[in-house]
Amino acid sequence: MSGLRLTLRQIGYENRAFWRNPAAAFFTFAFPLLFMAIFNVLFGERAAGFFTPAIIVFGVVTATYTNLAMMVTIARDAGVLKRIRGTPLPAWIYLGGKIGHSVAIAFLLVVIVAAFGTLAYGVDVPWGGLPAMLLVLVVAAATFSALGLAVSGLIPNADAAPAVVNATILPVLFISNVFVQMEAAPRWLDTVSHLLPVRHFADAMMELYASGAAAGVPWTELGVIALWGVIGVVGALRFFSWEPRG
Amino acid sequence: MNEPAIELRGLRKSYGPLEAVRGIDLRVERGEVFALLGPNGAGKTTTVEILEGHRRRTAGDVSVLGHDPGRNERALKERVGIVLQQTGVDEYLTVREVVEMVAGYYPRPRDIDEVLDLTGMADQASQRVKKLSGGQKRRVDLAVALAGDPELLFLDEPTTGFDPSARRQAWETLRGLARLGKTIFLTTHFMDEAQALADRLAVIANGTIVASGSADELIGAVNATTRIRFRLPEAVELPDTFGARREVSAWEIETDEPTRTLHELTEWALGAPAELIDLEVSRRSLEDVYLELTAAVAEA
Numbered sequence: 001m002s003g004l005r006l007t008l009r010q011i012g013y014e015n016r017a018f019w020r021n022p023a024a025a026f027f028t029f030a031f032p033l034l035f036m037a038i039f040n041v042l043f044g045e046r047a048a049g050f051f052t053p054a055i056i057v058f059g060v061v062t063a064t065y066t067n068l069a070m071m072v073t074i075a076r077d078a079g080v081l082k083r084i085r086g087t088p089l090p091a092w093i094y095l096g097g098k099i100g101h102s103v104a105i106a107f108l109l110v111v112i113v114a115a116f117g118t119l120a121y122g123v124d125v126p127w128g129g130l131p132a133m134l135l136v137l138v139v140a141a142a143t144f145s146a147l148g149l150a151v152s153g154l155i156p157n158a159d160a161a162p163a164v165v166n167a168t169i170l171p172v173l174f175i176s177n178v179f180v181q182m183e184a185a186p187r188w189l190d191t192v193s194h195l196l197p198v199r200h201f202a203d204a205m206m207e208l209y210a211s212g213a214a215a216g217v218p219w220t221e222l223g224v225i226a227l228w229g230v231i232g233v234v235g236a237l238r239f240f241s242w243e244p245r246g
Numbered sequence: 247m248n249e250p251a252i253e254l255r256g257l258r259k260s261y262g263p264l265e266a267v268r269g270i271d272l273r274v275e276r277g278e279v280f281a282l283l284g285p286n287g288a289g290k291t292t293t294v295e296i297l298e299g300h301r302r303r304t305a306g307d308v309s310v311l312g313h314d315p316g317r318n319e320r321a322l323k324e325r326v327g328i329v330l331q332q333t334g335v336d337e338y339l340t341v342r343e344v345v346e347m348v349a350g351y352y353p354r355p356r357d358i359d360e361v362l363d364l365t366g367m368a369d370q371a372s373q374r375v376k377k378l379s380g381g382q383k384r385r386v387d388l389a390v391a392l393a394g395d396p397e398l399l400f401l402d403e404p405t406t407g408f409d410p411s412a413r414r415q416a417w418e419t420l421r422g423l424a425r426l427g428k429t430i431f432l433t434t435h436f437m438d439e440a441q442a443l444a445d446r447l448a449v450i451a452n453g454t455i456v457a458s459g460s461a462d463e464l465i466g467a468v469n470a471t472t473r474i475r476f477r478l479p480e481a482v483e484l485p486d487t488f489g490a491r492r493e494v495s496a497w498e499i500e501t502d503e504p505t506r507t508l509h510e511l512t513e514w515a516l517g518a519p520a521e522l523i524d525l526e527v528s529r530r531s532l533e534d535v536y537l538e539l540t541a542a543v544a545e546a
Contacts, residue, residue, distance in 0.1 A: 087348060087394070088324045
């Protein structure tokens with residue numbers, strides 16, 4: 001079988017396994033929508049143009065970074081990765097299957113959140129900015145997937161996975177215009193947030209949601225996100241482990 | 247082909263200051279069932295995981311089907327099946343899906359139904375792995391290892407944790423694979439398992455091979471290979487000349503000349519006269535030899 005066919009086949013098996021844990025699958029989608037409903041109650045419908053792209057960012061980050069780091073660590077400690085390593089399946093195809101499935105789930109989530117924002121809260125779909133938005137989503141999904149794999153290498157065992165993953169991503173989400181506007185933040189915190197990829201992802205999505213085609217392609221933001229993608233790939237190559245630990 | 251399935255020369259492996267494997271030489275022929283026997287911590291898993299390509303060696307030459315397993319080559323992995331000590335398959339997939347998925351990684355996989363039959367998992371084929379018992383999961387592991395129709399099969403303690411009937415069943419499966427001409431390399435700390443399955447075996451203790459050969463050769467290599475046991479009627483004492491040991495109510499003689507010893511013993515008994523109650527003549531077991539060999543190393 002060719003590499004592409006094998007990868008698609010792996011994505012298929014990942015997908016089957018994913019939907020057979022209905023509770024996990026349900027909350028992957030319900031969680032962001034719940035946040036949207038809460039934001040709507042708190043801030044009113046006029047803020048929907050802000051929180052719809054913010055929740056898209058949140059959804060993509062959880063579906064890729066959080067999800068992959070946890071799943072891969074659990075699979076590693078259960079001996080699944082080591083088992084695969086003993087077969088002729090190339091490592092990149094196995095991981096490609098996991099990443100491919102996470103990205104597919106992330107995109108499904110984006111469509112659901114965007115549709116919910118439009119249908120429930122009347123947020124305009126920025127059709128003109130769609131090509132640029134797709135580009136941002138692809139680069140961000142790849143970057144957060146790579147970072148998820150890299151961080152799994154730093155997690156000592158499966159029991160520690162939720163703690164490490166949440167501790168690395170929640171503070172970043174809070175200082176990146178996702179849950180809280182950064183307008184009132186002190187200068188230094190604003191600088192820190194600009195060094196991290198989530199801020200750029202959120203700013204790009206909000207700008208595209210607000211201005212559509214007029215926003216153009218957010219090259220600066222894309223550049224910073226992609227740079228973090230490279231850091232993620234290097235980190236994954238350096239720290240990733242096939243052997244169960246702990 | 248005369249090339250052996252596995253050849254090891256001077257294999258060493260250190261973990262920091264600890265030397266787990268201290269210079270092992272081994273040769274396993276094609277079609278052979280070979281057992282690496284030793285107590286926990288002797289270096290069995292380290293050795294087999296180096297052969298599987300899961301660990302890097304510190305020194306020595308290793309050849310598996312003509313390849314160096316340290317190079318992580320796909321061409322070698324396509325010809326080898328591995329059963330690790332720990333199970334590791336996706337629990338949300340069914341048994342058939344897991345075997346099918348893995349079969350697709352190999353150029354010439356074995357028929358899925360045949361694999362399920364061979365491992366006795368045909369009836370559970372549509373069950374999710376999550377729902378299976380521990381013993382059944384082990385069999386799924388074996389099915390996964392057989393999916394690619396490998397020439398060489400590695401099994402690291404395949405029956406640890408099995409109940410006696412499950413072990414017998416697993417042995418039958420492995421014998422069936424041996425009849426198909428597969429080369430099998432297994433590690434175990436059960437003497438009876440090595441004796442029941444292996445054409446040849448090596449005893450490893452403290453990182454070195456202390457003995458190797460067929461089970462018969464190993465038993466034969468130690469003197470006084472036959473054991474004679476019996477009881478005597480009350481108040482009858484055995485002469486010291488037999489060099490017997492008293493074990494609770496029974497007498498035990500170890501000899502490497504069983505014909506002569508038995509002759510002298512029965513002659514004495516007829517003359518006494520005394521009956522040799524529950525007379526039993528047996529070969530020393532591999533277990534005796536094994537305990538002797540590994541104890542010698544532990545003392546050294």
